[in-house]
Amino acid sequence: MPRVEIDRDRCKGCELCTQACPQQIIRMSREINAKGYFAAEVFDRSRCIGCCLCAVVCPDVAITVCSHGMQYHLYDY
Amino acid sequence: MMKTIFTNPESLAPNITHYCPGCTHGVAHRLVAEIMDELNVRERTVGVGPVGCSVFIYNYFECDFLEAAHGRAPAFASGLKRANPELIVFTYQGDGDLASIGTNEIIHAANRGEKFTTIFINNAIYGMTGGQMAPTTMPGQVTTTCPFGRNVSDAGYPIRVAEMLATLRTPGYIARGAVHLPHYIVQAKKYIRKAFQYQKENVCYSMVELLSTCPTNWGLTPKESTAWVEENMIPYYPPGEYKTPEDAEDA
Amino acid sequence: MAKILMKGNEAIGEAAIKAGGLFYFCYPITPQTEVAEYLARRMPEVGGVFLQAESEIAASNMLFGAAAAGRRCFTSSSSPGISLMQEAISYIAGAQLPAVIVNIVRGGPGLGGILPAQSDYFQATKGGGHGDYRLLVYAPSTVQEAVTYTMKAFYMADKYRNPVMILGDGMIGQMMEPVEFPEPEEEALPPKTWATTGAKGRKPNIIKSLFLDPNALEHNSITLQKKYLEMEKKEILFERYNCSKNNKLLLVSYGTMARICKTVIDELKKKKISVGLLRPITVYPFPYEAIYRAAQPAKVVLSVEMSMGQMVEDVERAVKATRPVHFFGRTGGIVPSPEEVADEIRKLVA
Numbered sequence: 001m002p003r004v005e006i007d008r009d010r011c012k013g014c015e016l017c018t019q020a021c022p023q024q025i026i027r028m029s030r031e032i033n034a035k036g037y038f039a040a041e042v043f044d045r046s047r048c049i050g051c052c053l054c055a056v057v058c059p060d061v062a063i064t065v066c067s068h069g070m071q072y073h074l075y076d077y
Numbered sequence: 078m079m080k081t082i083f084t085n086p087e088s089l090a091p092n093i094t095h096y097c098p099g100c101t102h103g104v105a106h107r108l109v110a111e112i113m114d115e116l117n118v119r120e121r122t123v124g125v126g127p128v129g130c131s132v133f134i135y136n137y138f139e140c141d142f143l144e145a146a147h148g149r150a151p152a153f154a155s156g157l158k159r160a161n162p163e164l165i166v167f168t169y170q171g172d173g174d175l176a177s178i179g180t181n182e183i184i185h186a187a188n189r190g191e192k193f194t195t196i197f198i199n200n201a202i203y204g205m206t207g208g209q210m211a212p213t214t215m216p217g218q219v220t221t222t223c224p225f226g227r228n229v230s231d232a233g234y235p236i237r238v239a240e241m242l243a244t245l246r247t248p249g250y251i252a253r254g255a256v257h258l259p260h261y262i263v264q265a266k267k268y269i270r271k272a273f274q275y276q277k278e279n280v281c282y283s284m285v286e287l288l289s290t291c292p293t294n295w296g297l298t299p300k301e302s303t304a305w306v307e308e309n310m311i312p313y314y315p316p317g318e319y320k321t322p323e324d325a326e327d328a
Numbered sequence: 329m330a331k332i333l334m335k336g337n338e339a340i341g342e343a344a345i346k347a348g349g350l351f352y353f354c355y356p357i358t359p360q361t362e363v364a365e366y367l368a369r370r371m372p373e374v375g376g377v378f379l380q381a382e383s384e385i386a387a388s389n390m391l392f393g394a395a396a397a398g399r400r401c402f403t404s405s406s407s408p409g410i411s412l413m414q415e416a417i418s419y420i421a422g423a424q425l426p427a428v429i430v431n432i433v434r435g436g437p438g439l440g441g442i443l444p445a446q447s448d449y450f451q452a453t454k455g456g457g458h459g460d461y462r463l464l465v466y467a468p469s470t471v472q473e474a475v476t477y478t479m480k481a482f483y484m485a486d487k488y489r490n491p492v493m494i495l496g497d498g499m500i501g502q503m504m505e506p507v508e509f510p511e512p513e514e515e516a517l518p519p520k521t522w523a524t525t526g527a528k529g530r531k532p533n534i535i536k537s538l539f540l541d542p543n544a545l546e547h548n549s550i551t552l553q554k555k556y557l558e559m560e561k562k563e564i565l566f567e568r569y570n571c572s573k574n575n576k577l578l579l580v581s582y583g584t585m586a587r588i589c590k591t592v593i594d595e596l597k598k599k600k601i602s603v604g605l606l607r608p609i610t611v612y613p614f615p616y617e618a619i620y621r622a623a624q625p626a627k628v629v630l631s632v633e634m635s636m637g638q639m640v641e642d643v644e645r646a647v648k649a650t651r652p653v654h655f656f657g658r659t660g661g662i663v664p665s666p667e668e669v670a671d672e673i674r675k676l677v678a
Binding site for chain 1: 078079080081082083084085089093094096097098099100101102103104107258259262263266267292298299300303
């Protein structure tokens, strides 16, 4: 089961992760963060496949991905 | 037991950057740091920073850094690498730094085959100074110093640096990637890995050009900017490996 | 004539156009990039030429080319860029070409900072580039002066066949003040028969600064020196503010720093401390004589600059050891407050 953690206060609200996610399970929050940006948030964790594309595309290293159990090797990185 | 499968590389400082939301400098920095970690060279790496938005790059890496005069990073890097060949040296430059004021320095460093690596951020505009025309600005693109759009009969066509450096006889590794969309980022990391590997093995000069976004000065949102790169820059600046040191044997 | 509220950088661009400076070569650098951005839009409107070069080295050499063709041309940059232009400026002076260079000074040395400073005084007035030459240098104190002296600079450049510099700073470049552009009143100048416009019907013109024969090179330098002596006789400009025989202290300051000094003088007047200001408007040729005379009633002279002390050396020279000369300054982009300057004055007149 993979888990994506988005650091709310690192996020600058660029929305690139919402575009990158193949499962389309990231959206922008309705509440502003410490800097006044609408941070990204995962709204349906159960459908996360741990592909890490959100973290790959994030310019602010705001996303950490953890997993336990089996994780498919989807691409060389 | 939870295993981390993606996190901040050790070579990248934990600071929040000053870059605009959606600016792909952050991605380029992270890729370089990931490779530094993978090749285990952080402690003997020295970066040479440019004048441009990434002038503060030294705040974002956990390695030694020099701040070069505008365009002169390849000269600084040549001196540094020759003084201390066991260092892993990289320059990180934008389109003003490398393709405008620094064209002389980059051509000659590449031509001498200086064994450092250049990461060239091509976002078709001068970001830091507020959005002026760059040598890489696309025809018809509006910037503050071509307010009616880049006119090729007055300013010429954009410069394709990767192709240009690939024509030099001296062996080198010259590649172009992009960092606007995930599959390009994954490919770009491979080019960056090869570039640093060539340096680690003391083979040749290496450069990876990275097509990047500048949402603020393009007047687009970050997502719109990734579409702009895809539609306007990819066709003119095709990604790929333009030269490898093995090619030179056929020359 | 109606005044327009304009940003200094843009006003300088407009002033150049009004003076017939229709050929502009540049490279972006903070805090003067607005000159380029304004002219990118404006030059096509007036039929002029705007060219953003690949670097300041290129821009300043393009300036040489346009000047050689007999055109009124100019460039603008800021400290690190002006450093890059020194070689070309030396060539322009050596070849006796007219050109106008605008320096919107920022903190240095090196990449320095982007805030205002006055640390390019030596570079502007003592040569900057190699060889025996000088620049005629105007140091405006307000955006209006920046306009007035930019317009005058083109005339002076043509009159003396020498490069002329406008030494502004980041404040002049960035602030907005009301300005007007008076019609230039100029005495007619002889036509530029020396220019490389095509040798039709005349012997070829060669524009060069190389003189391998030492006698010829000395002769060239003597020719240049004659111009500088003439500038020293005719072109010195300065302002006296509250200078009188009651002065306890004489301030010497230029540019925006001088405006702060005027505030200090007005404040100290209320406290019955009489201080005068001699403000050089041309920093080359330097108003040595005027400073000497203004210093005589005072007990002490204080040079106030946004630097570590550059003009103070010329002030010492002016005063000829008849009065002690002190220096007060802040640098790095810090603008001294009137209180700081007043404190320094009080220490010296106590």
